Amino acid sequence: MSFKKNKKLIFIATLCLAMVAAQTFAQKEHDHDHNEKAKNLKVLPKDMSMEEIHDVMKGFSKSLGVRCGYCHVAHEVEGQRPKMDFAADDKPEKEVARDMMKMVEGINTKYLSKMKMDDHALTQITCVTCHNGKAKPITSVDSLMKM
Ligand code: HEC
Numbered sequence: 001m002s003f004k005k006n007k008k009l010i011f012i013a014t015l016c017l018a019m020v021a022a023q024t025f026a027q028k029e030h031d032h033d034h035n036e037k038a039k040n041l042k043v044l045p046k047d048m049s050m051e052e053i054h055d056v057m058k059g060f061s062k063s064l065g066v067r068c069g070y071c072h073v074a075h076e077v078e079g080q081r082p083k084m085d086f087a088a089d090d091k092p093e094k095e096v097a098r099d100m101m102k103m104v105e106g107i108n109t110k111y112l113s114k115m116k117m118d119d120h121a122l123t124q125i126t127c128v129t130c131h132n133g134k135a136k137p138i139t140s141v142d143s144l145m146k147m
């Protein structure tokens with residue numbers, strides 16, 4: 001084997017090792033996220049990963065046009081960013097959100113999935129169906145008259 005070819009092989013081998021190392025590291029970071037379990041789930045499945053929970057939460061925030069602190073308590077820390085306590089149930093908005101989750105689930109499973117139009121079941125609803133980017137959706141036809 002020529003020296004040049006040998007050098008190329010070593011180069012490729014090193015690259016592969018580096019890639020394996022990078023992957024192992026990424027895996028570790030990932031595992032860490034997964035091991036961090038939610039402490040106070042009452043509606044969502046208890047085995048939901050933090051990653052999945054965060055996706056759901058981003059959906060809530062976008063649907064209502066709010067930040068996380070709308071439903072979760074933030075403790076002020078001098079000179080630092082407020083520390084969020086996601087497991088705490090102090091804010092009434094969090095409890096309302098739980099009831100809303102159950103309502104959405106009920107509407108979807110008890111009613112919409114059983115309603116048929118021609119050959120397809122009706123679309124499922126989500127928070128955004130009513131909230132449309134607002135914390136308080138329009139609940140009276142009067143608000144439409146003012147538009
Ligand atoms: C509209 C209200 C609402 C908003 C906005 C919201 N959450 Fe939540 N969050 C909830 C509710 C309700 C639960 C509890 C769900 C349950 O009981 O199954 C929860 C649970 C959580 C949990 C699990 C806590 C634990 O240990 O039990 C985390 C983490 C979390 N939220 C993060 C976030 C983040 C990050 C944001 C912003 C991107 C956010 N939430 C925005 C309502 C909200």
Ligand code: HEC
Binds near residue numbers: 139
């Ligand atoms: C069928 C329509 C509908 C759906 C779907 C819906 N909501 Fe609501 N939501 C309402 C109405 C109506 C109110 C009361 C608004 C008011 O007080 O003016 C409300 C109020 C709330 C509030 C309290 C807001 C406040 O500041 O008082 C929260 C939090 C909330 N909804 C979260 C959610 C979440 C999270 C979802 C999805 C899991 C959801 N909602 C799905 C209709 C809906």
